[in-house]
Amino acid sequence: MSDDAATTEAPPAAGGGPETGSDGAPRRTVASRLVGALGSGLVQLLLVLIALFWLVPTLGLFVSSLRSPADNASSGWWTALLQPAQLTMDNYAKLLENAVFTGSFLNTILITVPSTLLIVVIAALAAYAFAWLEFPGRDWLFLGVVGLLVVPLQVALVPIAQLYGGLGIYGSIAGVVLFHVGFGLPFAIFLLRNFFAAIPRDLLEAARMDGGKEFTIFRRVILPLGGPAIASLTIFQFLWVWNDLLVALVFADAANQPMTKALQAEMRQFGANIDIISSGAFISMLVPLVVFFAFQRYFVQGVMAGAVK
Incomplete structure (x- = not known):
């Protein structure tokens, strides 16, 4: 064999490995x-x-x-x-003396806290059932819940308003809470069900072999392991309900209006009461920030766990 043939470079391997430079190191793109x-x-x-x-x-x-x-x-x-x-600090002192804003702040808490708690509790129970309990039509029912995610809440404003009028709860805090719960459950169930389904089956089987009932398994196994996802859901729902304006405009009257609706009403005289609007808006923004940073650790854990799973 000639020297020219012996020194001929071999063709690149099939499959196309990474390109290398003159020093043999991989060439950076x-x-x-x-x-x-x-x-x-x-x-x-x-x-x-x-x-x-x-x-x-x-x-x-x-x-x-x-x-x-x-x-x-x-x-x-x-x-x-x-x-x-x-x-x-005079603006905040005057704001605390304003009965409209103090009442709307209390109404916001009365709307947000029950809505968030009901959504989390009901969604956690339903998600456990969809993930680990066997019953007829389970998969079809879950597909129906998922399908509700694409239904915009605007299409239900008029029918629900008519229903509330017949029930006598139109304009009340209970009506606003029920609307938030109804439209918040599909996403909450979808989120928690996917997280609960990723929990190892061996843990649940071991708990059943030890004589644990379904509610005991849910309380002692599912809830501790699903804590990050539940905390993330709690933050999302709290922020969405606290900052809601559309539902409040439609279903809350003047006596039961939250802060978003009260601030919107004050915007009509923006130049005359910017001090009230700015201080009220900052307080309205401060509470969600406190809630977020209080649960930040659990929120990050839930996001990372969802990314890994």
Whole structure:
């Protein structure tokens, strides 16, 4: 065999391995270089700046809530950063004396807490049944629940309003709660059922062999293991119900209106009461933030568990 033939390079193996450079190391593509650049300090600094820019409206709302109506009317909120003497707590003091806003804040709690608890409890029980109990028509019934996810709530506003009028609960807090529960259950059942179905069957079989009843298994096995998913669902439902405006506009009267509807009514005189709107809006935003950060650890666990499963 000649030297030329012996030194001829072998063709690349079938299947196309990764390309290599002159030093034998894998050649990095443009996409891999971009991915590697995401961990650089410059990109992290850019992300921090974007996050700060995203928080500017929230900062403006908070600063405006601490300024007098005259200052808000005469200059922008950013002037208070250089003149801290403009900041005062009078707006919040007046807001706490406003019967409309204190009543709407209480109504928001009376609507949000029962709606969230009912959705979580009913959805957890139904999800366990769909995941681990055998009964006729289970799969078809679950497909029906999934199909309800695509039904927009707007199509039910008029029929439900007529039904509530016949039952005598139109405009009441109970009517708003029932509407939120009815339209929140399909997603809640779908979410929890998929999580519960991923729990190892051996755990449930071992509990049954030890004489555990279904409710005991649900309480001592399913609930502890499904805690992250339940916490995530609780956060989602709390935020959705707390920030709802459409359902409140349709089904809540003036005596039972939540804060979203009360703030919407105040927007009609925006220039005259910006101090009330800003302080009320910031309080309305503060409560969901407290709830989110209180359950943040469980929320992250639920999201990561859902991603792995």
